[in-house]
Amino acid sequence: MAQTPALPPDHPASAPVVSLSVNGSPQSMAIDPRMTLLDALREALGMTGTKKGCDQGQCGACTVLVNGRRINSCLTFAIMHDGDEVTTIEGLGSVEQIHPMQAAFVEYDGLQCGYCTPGQICSAVGALDEFGKGMPSHVTADLSDISLSDDELRERMSGNLCRCAAYPNIIAAIRSVAEAQS
Amino acid sequence: MRRFTYERVSTPTDAVMAFARTAGSRYIAGGTNLIDLMKLGIEGPAHLIDINRTGLDSVEDIPEGGLRVGALVRNADLAGDPRVVSGYPVLTRALVSGASGQLRNKASTAGNLLQRTRCAYFYSADLPCNKRQPGAGCAAIGGLSRGMAVVGGSAACIATHPSDMAVALRALDAIVETIRPDGAARSIPLADLHLLPGKTPHIETSLAPGELITGVILPGPLGGIHRYLKLRDRASYAFANVSIALVAHFEEHALRAVRVAFGGVAPKPWRVEAAEAGIADIPDPAGHIADAVFASAQPTAQNRFKLRLARKALTVLLDDARAEALGDKRT
Numbered sequence: 001m002a003q004t005p006a007l008p009p010d011h012p013a014s015a016p017v018v019s020l021s022v023n024g025s026p027q028s029m030a031i032d033p034r035m036t037l038l039d040a041l042r043e044a045l046g047m048t049g050t051k052k053g054c055d056q057g058q059c060g061a062c063t064v065l066v067n068g069r070r071i072n073s074c075l076t077f078a079i080m081h082d083g084d085e086v087t088t089i090e091g092l093g094s095v096e097q098i099h100p101m102q103a104a105f106v107e108y109d110g111l112q113c114g115y116c117t118p119g120q121i122c123s124a125v126g127a128l129d130e131f132g133k134g135m136p137s138h139v140t141a142d143l144s145d146i147s148l149s150d151d152e153l154r155e156r157m158s159g160n161l162c163r164c165a166a167y168p169n170i171i172a173a174i175r176s177v178a179e180a181q182s
Numbered sequence: 183m184r185r186f187t188y189e190r191v192s193t194p195t196d197a198v199m200a201f202a203r204t205a206g207s208r209y210i211a212g213g214t215n216l217i218d219l220m221k222l223g224i225e226g227p228a229h230l231i232d233i234n235r236t237g238l239d240s241v242e243d244i245p246e247g248g249l250r251v252g253a254l255v256r257n258a259d260l261a262g263d264p265r266v267v268s269g270y271p272v273l274t275r276a277l278v279s280g281a282s283g284q285l286r287n288k289a290s291t292a293g294n295l296l297q298r299t300r301c302a303y304f305y306s307a308d309l310p311c312n313k314r315q316p317g318a319g320c321a322a323i324g325g326l327s328r329g330m331a332v333v334g335g336s337a338a339c340i341a342t343h344p345s346d347m348a349v350a351l352r353a354l355d356a357i358v359e360t361i362r363p364d365g366a367a368r369s370i371p372l373a374d375l376h377l378l379p380g381k382t383p384h385i386e387t388s389l390a391p392g393e394l395i396t397g398v399i400l401p402g403p404l405g406g407i408h409r410y411l412k413l414r415d416r417a418s419y420a421f422a423n424v425s426i427a428l429v430a431h432f433e434e435h436a437l438r439a440v441r442v443a444f445g446g447v448a449p450k451p452w453r454v455e456a457a458e459a460g461i462a463d464i465p466d467p468a469g470h471i472a473d474a475v476f477a478s479a480q481p482t483a484q485n486r487f488k489l490r491l492a493r494k495a496l497t498v499l500l501d502d503a504r505a506e507a508l509g510d511k512r513t
Binding site: 033133136158159 | 183185186187188190210213214217218221230232234258261262267271274275278279281282283284285287288412417418419
């Protein structure tokens with residue numbers, strides 16, 4: 001794994017160390033506390049699958065799973081994740097055996113330029129997990145009986161923007177995985 | 183981003199002691215608003231105290247009725263808690279109408295309350311803002327004010343508090359529990375947590391320096407029909423132009439009691455209890471409440487529409503709730 005310096009040249013030597021698991025591999029690094037989890041993944045660990053879009057929590061390109069839950073990695077400091085388990089697009093599947101959500105995005109053509117895709121896929125995996133746990137959404141009509149309509153999928157994915165507007169195929173891809181799971 | 187030092191604490195007491203020890207401290211929980219503002223240089227704490235592992239992350243039953251929501255309970259978890267879904271559906275509905283799935287997984291209960299009251303000019307470092315720099319002036323007044331407060335603002339600031347959760351909590355008469363650096367604990371009715379801007383819009387809450395929110399008390403379930411209506415410029419992931427948290431009790435078709443709090447219209451969740459009193463005898467309850475709640479409104483030409491929108495929305499919402507009470511079973 002490439003180890004780019006995570007500290008500015010003028011930073012004091014007593015930089016804090018964060019230890020976390022990324023895609024199952026333990027990682028330990030001295031970092032500037034200002035470094036976001038997104039920048040730690042991309043710059044310190046060289047894992048560029050996770051993308052930086054807006055860098056302010058609006059676009060969702062930086063979505064990763066932390067302890068199994070989807071979050072915006074641009075809006076959290078890496079130093080706060082000591083001991084956490086991070087899953088990025090690189091860890092969802094392997095080249096030999098891609099994740100079902102990745103396969104569905106290919107099958108349903110759920111992308112054009114592809115820049116938002118890692119975030120879309122991590123977010124979709126997290127969203128289906130939330131649905132499986134019975135978490136309601138804004139469009140849920142009956143809080144005691146949640147069904148996964150396309151309206152539900154669109155609402156649950158509203159934190160992920162696609163400037164190519166591949167939305168119809170993204171929804172079709174996620175729906176195919178949800179149906180295969182049920 | 184301004185450089186800061188970082189420490190992680192393991193108890194609320196350690197948190198307030200750490201705050202007292204280090205000048206320029208701020209607590210950080212979910213960080214979804216604070217980090218955003220730190221990146222822009224609008225917030226610049228010298229020291230961050232990470233309270234995420236202080237154990238304030240559960241929802242507990244209170245023996246005499248009600249729930250104690252830990253300060254760190256994430257918005258998504260609070261929305262999906264079966265006790266909240268069944269006893270406080272207005273809160274679930276408000277929570278899931280806010281932000282995105284990713285943000286709700288990170289944002290905490292206390293952090294949601296303490297997100298900055300803000301507007302686009304607050305985020306624009308090259309334009310004057312009395313919140314960012316007291317005395318600098320307000321570019322929003324006379325500027326693009328469509329999304330701003332119509333009531334409760336001042337000549338110094340017309341920003342709104344964007345929380346949906348807080349609007350539902352206001353209708354539920356929630357109580358905020360805190361501890362201070364001297365170890366003293368206190369309870370603050372949610373109505374008294376957020377301050378109106380007056381001449382000091384940079385002071386947004388009644389919390390003392392270093393005072394830490396430890397939890398939020400939900401009094402026992404009210405029953406009745408719960409609704410949260412959010413009207414915004416797009417279908418999802420946007421702040422409200424107007425939102426309404428409603429808890430209504432009917433006997434057959436007759437409205438007997440009501441609680442109404444508005445969001446998107448003021449620097450804090452906006453509720454006027456006097457408007458709700460004796461509602462059973464009022465022929466046009468929505469009009470009556472809207473008149474009273476917005477009696478002191480001072481809209482701009484650009485956001486005057488919010489007053490009409492609020493009145494019509496409440497009319498529709500009450501009709502909808504009445505239909506549910508009469509048997510159209512939805513929650």
